[in-house]
Ligand SMILES: O=C(O)CCC(=O)C(=O)O
């Protein structure tokens with residue numbers, strides 16, 4: 436399942452662009468030397484990385500739709516990356532485990548938060564494969580796409596302009612995608628209809644949601 440979310444305010448997009456404009460970037464292969472598919476640049480300066488990661492992490496966690504969809508238990512510090520003309524990221528799937536200073540995260544879901552205006556660069560869509568077809572995402576600034584980390588995906592070559600995004604990886608309390616998707620459907624019903632429902636039936640719905648989470652969710 437794929438989910439498009441609006442996560443950043445216009446001010447937050449502006450702040451991320453400001454940070455990127457003055458920060459030092461390095462080639463993406465520096466942290467991933469064996470990955471020949473990867474041809475992009477990533478934010479390097481640790482202080483600036485912390486600052487932008489905090490802003491982006493808070494914005495994601497503020498989104499009720501994100502929480503309802505992903506059931507996040509850990510989020511890798513979001514990293515600002517950019518693609519200049521001729522750069523791309525070839526077809527790949529993401530690493531299962533990501534080692535972070537605070538522990539290791541299992542990547543169940545991957546996420547790209549778009550920061551550039553789509554009109555300002557050519558190419559650079561994120562393509563996520565779905566069997567023999569591919570879905571293509573080139574979203575407005577502040578919008579995010581969340582997709583399963585085990586799907587083949589690629590960033591098509593940028594032919595003009597600059598593609599600025601932030602990427603992150605999410606560990607979910609519900610690792611099984613089918614169970615997570617069912618729980619998301621219940622969450623949506625509760626979020627959209629909950630206030631209008633008969634209170635006893637709303638309580639029943641909440642019971643089912645919470646009980647399935649107890650059964651299917653990983654223990655804290
Ligand atoms: O830039 C993107 O949209 C995705 C990048 C990517 O696939 C990755 O960093 O693993």
Ligand SMILES: [Fe+2]
Nearest residue numbers: 528529545588
């Ligand atoms: Fe990826």
